[in-house]
Amino acid sequence: MAEDKPLVGVIMGSTSDWDTMSHAHEMLERFQVPHECRVVSAHRTPDLMREYATTAEERGLEVIIAGAGGAAHLPGMVAAQTLVPVLGVPVKSRALQGIDSLLSIVQMPGGVPTATFAIGDSGAKNAALFAVAQLATTREPLRRALAEFRAAQADKVKNETLS
Numbered sequence: 254m255a256e257d258k259p260l261v262g263v264i265m266g267s268t269s270d271w272d273t274m275s276h277a278h279e280m281l282e283r284f285q286v287p288h289e290c291r292v293v294s295a296h297r298t299p300d301l302m303r304e305y306a307t308t309a310e311e312r313g314l315e316v317i318i319a320g321a322g323g324a325a326h327l328p329g330m331v332a333a334q335t336l337v338p339v340l341g342v343p344v345k346s347r348a349l350q351g352i353d354s355l356l357s358i359v360q361m362p363g364g365v366p367t368a369t370f371a372i373g374d375s376g377a378k379n380a381a382l383f384a385v386a387q388l389a390t391t392r393e394p395l396r397r398a399l400a401e402f403r404a405a406q407a408d409k410v411k412n413e414t415l416s
């Protein structure tokens with residue numbers, strides 16, 4: 254893409270979320286979308302989270318993908334402090350398999366939305382694809398790349414055989 258400053262911020266509550274959130278990173282790489290990946294925690298680094306959220310727009314971020322597990326307050330707390338759309342990814346937690354993460358992200362009070370994706374790897378992948386779709390509304394080359402991705406995916410499924 255012509256732009257080189259990050260357009261998408263991929264943040265997560267802990268380095269332990271990287272196995273999941275790397276799927277978002279890989280998808281953004283595939284579409285050559287400039288992005289940054291950082292650990293930011295509402296619970297453990299509240300000052301950093303505030304700074305990240307309040308400076309996101311002026312730094313040029315157009316979408317934030319926020320992944321967290323357990324009491325996953327990060328996406329909602331970031332959404333509360335920026336106008337940049339926040340896509341929440343529930344990371345699979347050890348104790349409750351991510352149901353806690355999902356409910357923490359999806360049950361926002363009216364007025365402060367976060368989009369919420371599926372638990373785990375496919376949620377991270379789809380959040381990135383959603384970010385690509387959002388950016389593609391005003392970037393024709395990215396729109397074409399997304400259309401090609403969809404067509405290739407459809408061809409793959411059509412050519413699959415059952416043994």
Ligand SMILES: Nc1c(C(=O)O)ncn1[C@@H]1O[C@H](COP(=O)(O)O)[C@@H](O)[C@H]1O
Nearest residue numbers: 266267269294295296321322325326327
């Ligand atoms: N949910 C949050 C937040 C937050 O929402 O601010 N910060 C860390 N965490 C989550 O705690 C889990 C366990 O973290 P550790 O593996 O570091 O103990 C991770 O899934 C992380 O996202």
